[in-house]
Amino acid sequence: MSEATTIIDLARLSLAHGEGRRLDAPVRLEPLGLGGQTYAAVPNAVPARLDLSRHSSGYAFRLRFPLRVEGPCMRCLEAAALDVEVDAREVSQEGTDDEELRSPYVTDDELDLSRWAHDAAVLALPTQLLCRQDCAGLCPVCGESLNDADPEAHDHDTAPDPRWAKLQELKLDE
Numbered sequence: 672m673s674e675a676t677t678i679i680d681l682a683r684l685s686l687a688h689g690e691g692r693r694l695d696a697p698v699r700l701e702p703l704g705l706g707g708q709t710y711a712a713v714p715n716a717v718p719a720r721l722d723l724s725r726h727s728s729g730y731a732f733r734l735r736f737p738l739r740v741e742g743p744c745m746r747c748l749e750a751a752a753l754d755v756e757v758d759a760r761e762v763s764q765e766g767t768d769d770e771e772l773r774s775p776y777v778t779d780d781e782l783d784l785s786r787w788a789h790d791a792a793v794l795a796l797p798t799q800l801l802c803r804q805d806c807a808g809l810c811p812v813c814g815e816s817l818n819d820a821d822p823e824a825h826d827h828d829t830a831p832d833p834r835w836a837k838l839q840e841l842k843l844d845e
């Protein structure tokens with residue numbers, strides 16, 4: 672466990688049943704994996720706000736923080752960035768064997784805020800990170816970005832490379 676891990680000691684808060692608490696703490700986020708790429712949170716320490724309340728049977732948590740990720744566009748590899756508001760909830764029932772009611776982030780009265788924040792960040796991200804909504808991607812023939820490009824400049828089919836034409840003939844003869 673790294674030193675940058677933020678753990679909340681629930682027992683030390685000594686909340687009575689029905690009592691709540693709000694905690695603001697910076698949480699360092701590990702790089703986020705998305706679609707085979709790795710994206711860094713910028714800054715990687717996010718100002719996390721944790722609301723927790725104690726009930727007769729356990730705890731309820733709400734975690735919120737603003738998240739900005741930067742990395743390559745999934746279509747054209749240009750720099751891309753995205754801002755989302757992460758808003759996640761968890762409940763943790765005490766003394767139950769029911770996996771559904773136990774939070775995977777709570778162990779022995781300790782809430783692993785870093786791990787939860789990381790997972791919540793991944794869930795809050797869209798499946799694609801693009802430099803812009805309508806990113807046209809790369810030309811499949813020459814590999815140049817098609818954004819802001821003259822479409823006719825990439826109409827490669829009209830002037831096939833003679834070598835490719837030869838290859839195609841070979842294929843047809845098979």
Ligand SMILES: [Zn+2]
Pocket residue numbers: 744745746747748749801802803806807808
């Ligand atoms: Zn793009």
Ligand SMILES: [Zn+2]
Pocket residue numbers: 810811812813814815824825826827
């Ligand atoms: Zn092209």
